[in-house]
Amino acid sequence: MEDRKESELKSFCSRNILIILGFSSIIAVIALIAVGLTQNKPLPENVKYGIVLDAGSSHTSLYIYKWPAEKENDTGVVHQIEECKLKGPGISRYAQRLNEIDAYLTECMERASQVIPKSQHQGTPVYLGATAGMRLLRMENEQLADKVLSVVTKSLNNYHFDFHGARIITGQEEGAYGWITINYLLGKFTQKLSWLNLKPNGGNSQGTYGALDLGGASTQITFVPQNERIESPSNALHFRLYGKDYSVYTHSFLCYGKDQALRQKLAKDIQGTNGILRDPCFHPGYEIVMNVSELYSGPCTKRFEMTLPFDEFQIQGTGNYQQCHESILELFNTSYCPYSHCSFNGIFLPPLHGDFGAFSAYYYVMEFLNFTSEETPTQEKMIDSMEKFCSQPWKELKTYFGDVKEKYLSEYCFSGAYILSLLLNGYHFTADSWKNIHFMGKVIWVLAGLWADWVTEAALGLKEVGVSLLSLAWCPVLPFTCNPS
Numbered sequence: 001m002e003d004r005k006e007s008e009l010k011s012f013c014s015r016n017i018l019i020i021l022g023f024s025s026i027i028a029v030i031a032l033i034a035v036g037l038t039q040n041k042p043l044p045e046n047v048k049y050g051i052v053l054d055a056g057s058s059h060t061s062l063y064i065y066k067w068p069a070e071k072e073n074d075t076g077v078v079h080q081i082e083e084c085k086l087k088g089p090g091i092s093r094y095a096q097r098l099n100e101i102d103a104y105l106t107e108c109m110e111r112a113s114q115v116i117p118k119s120q121h122q123g124t125p126v127y128l129g130a131t132a133g134m135r136l137l138r139m140e141n142e143q144l145a146d147k148v149l150s151v152v153t154k155s156l157n158n159y160h161f162d163f164h165g166a167r168i169i170t171g172q173e174e175g176a177y178g179w180i181t182i183n184y185l186l187g188k189f190t191q192k193l194s195w196l197n198l199k200p201n202g203g204n205s206q207g208t209y210g211a212l213d214l215g216g217a218s219t220q221i222t223f224v225p226q227n228e229r230i231e232s233p234s235n236a237l238h239f240r241l242y243g244k245d246y247s248v249y250t251h252s253f254l255c256y257g258k259d260q261a262l263r264q265k266l267a268k269d270i271q272g273t274n275g276i277l278r279d280p281c282f283h284p285g286y287e288i289v290m291n292v293s294e295l296y297s298g299p300c301t302k303r304f305e306m307t308l309p310f311d312e313f314q315i316q317g318t319g320n321y322q323q324c325h326e327s328i329l330e331l332f333n334t335s336y337c338p339y340s341h342c343s344f345n346g347i348f349l350p351p352l353h354g355d356f357g358a359f360s361a362y363y364y365v366m367e368f369l370n371f372t373s374e375e376t377p378t379q380e381k382m383i384d385s386m387e388k389f390c391s392q393p394w395k396e397l398k399t400y401f402g403d404v405k406e407k408y409l410s411e412y413c414f415s416g417a418y419i420l421s422l423l424l425n426g427y428h429f430t431a432d433s434w435k436n437i438h439f440m441g442k443v444i445w446v447l448a449g450l451w452a453d454w455v456t457e458a459a460l461g462l463k464e465v466g467v468s469l470l471s472l473a474w475c476p477v478l479p480f481t482c483n484p485s
């Protein structure tokens, strides 16, 4: 069992296989062209396009997908042909500058107009799905959130595409899409991709991977528990995929994405200071001034709000991983649990089971910290590296990583510590279950791209796992019964 997992992962991550696949796909393309030429048959031209705008809390990306118009047995071959990152922050930040939304969307929408043949524009559906950044804005000011969506809608209606609306997806949907995507990409639903692993793919490929997703404003955990009743109905998802039923546990923690978690921590820690916060989660020598009323704005920091004798405060980094970890732990209330097991804040969590893929910010942060190059390092090794990293003087770090944006660079110590705290203390991964966590990022989307070109199966078109915004409206092209409920 252990061997199987290991070799499965190795084959997934191994560059050699990617190279082999790269060659194989070149050969396949040559073969296809050869066949096309010799049989004098044109390659299939009848294709459709679709556009998805994934509106995250910190930025929006536009993805363009393509698939053959003739579906064989209702199985679409969807693949991503383009990603365009919109310049600017997440759409919720445009609440105070609605008149800039048009310009915000222009560049990537123009790109889509160029990429997709003009004759196809009218038949091309466009979906926009917004996540936790907009969920927070809606909690704070529903009218304003509606206004943002309606301005976005008005703007997107100006293009000659078939716009299907802009909406805020739920945390459950977000968890579900992440789980479906990662398991699809890992070939957990079918046996068809067994050649990818270059080994027999026996009946034991059925164990699905759990999905750990970390965004700026929220974080999701989704997995199939072992013979465990899902005690809280709001955490249960039921799917039927490829004729098999799945009962999946999911929870989305609003305000526990890495950006909002940092805001919570700061709002908690400035209580009882004189306006100078000596913060162990920032590097020694790092200093920044922040505005108290801005910190208190939005729903995530409300519980810490109090009248303070200063309007601004200064963070002074002290770079101490252990103290940072302890400060983060105060964000997780583990003192009560109305169920048999909880994560934190009284939220039901069944015992962890099986392997987990950790993606989006989990991956980007761990990649920067060099924790993704080989097998997931042990807890001790990570803690040891984090202690060294956080204690590095800011000045040295800035010189060394001159090409990394200062805001990002300054927050890796906190983000790394937050990830370890969330996984170990929030979700209760142990030294033993820790090795079942696999940080997955680029490798997966490289493979997804290869599948898309190669395997005549819907690759869901998702190159970037974790920003899976398959609207339910995509169900008709997906190779499975598709109704997350």
Ligand SMILES: *[C@@H]1O[C@H](CO)[C@@H](O)[C@H](O)[C@H]1NC(C)=O
Binding pocket: 072, 073
């Ligand atoms: C589609 O279904 C038909 C009839 O069930 C079957 O013969 C054919 O092989 C199927 N095609 C694919 C690509 O699965």
Ligand SMILES: *[C@@H]1O[C@H](CO)[C@@H](O)[C@H](O)[C@H]1NC(C)=O
Binding pocket: 291, 292, 293, 294, 311, 312
């Ligand atoms: C803090 O931010 C608020 C809201 O943006 C602004 O009105 C206020 O002037 C700022 N205070 C300081 C001291 O900069």
Ligand SMILES: *[C@@H]1O[C@H](CO)[C@@H](O)[C@H](O)[C@H]1NC(C)=O
Binding pocket: 333, 334, 335, 336
């Ligand atoms: C944890 O939550 C419980 C129940 O809501 C509350 O009584 C308790 O004060 C909280 N503890 C902390 C440290 O916030």
Ligand SMILES: *[C@@H]1O[C@H](CO)[C@@H](O)[C@H](O)[C@H]1NC(C)=O
Binding pocket: 368, 369, 370, 389
């Ligand atoms: C990660 O590894 C690279 C290459 O060895 C090194 O240059 C870089 O400093 C490391 N990053 C961190 C955060 O330690």
